[in-house]
Amino acid sequence: xxxxxxxxxxxxxxxKERLQLAVQIPANLNFYAVLATGRIADGLISxxxxxxxxxxxxxxxxxxxxxxxxxPGTNSFWEQEEGGTSYSFYWGLNSxxxxxxxxxxxxxxxxxWQTSPNVDDNAEGI
Numbered sequence: 497x498x499x500x501x502x503x504x505x506x507x508x509x510x511x512k513e514r515l516q517l518a519v520q521i522p523a524n525l526n527f528y529a530v531l532a533t534g535r536i537a538d539g540l541i542s543x544x545x546x547x548x549x550x551x552x553x554x555x556x557x558x559x560x561x562x563x564x565x566x567x568p569g570t571n572s573f574w575e576q577e578e579g580g581t582s583y584s585f586y587w588g589l590n591s592x593x594x595x596x597x598x599x600x601x602x603x604x605x606x607x608x609w610q611t612s613p614n615v616d617d618n619a620e621g622i
Contacts, residue, residue, distance in 0.1 A: 508595030
C-alpha cells in the first residue's frame, strides 16, 4: 500500500477528529477512498461503512503527510520543515465518526472503477 495509516487522533472531538496518513510510495490521492466502519466479532470489519470519503486529485511523494479531518474546513497544504508536504483535507461532516471503541478507518486503493450510465443514456425513442 502506498499510504500507511498512522492513527485516528482526537476520536470523538468535534473539529479535531482526524485520520493521519503517511505517504510511502509516490501516488495520486484520487485513487484512494476512506471508509468509516467498525470492527465486529472475531476481528472482522463490517462490510457496511457508515461514511465514505474519496480524495480529490493530488500527487503525493514519500515523506508527505495526509490528514483527513471529519469536520468542515478548507483543504490546504504546506511544506514541512523536515521535508515533504503536509496536506489537510476536510470530510465536511457535522458529527464525529470514530468515537466508538469499535470504530475504524479502512483505506482502499481504487485503481479502476466504472459508473452506471446516466439515466438519459438509457432513454429510447425520446
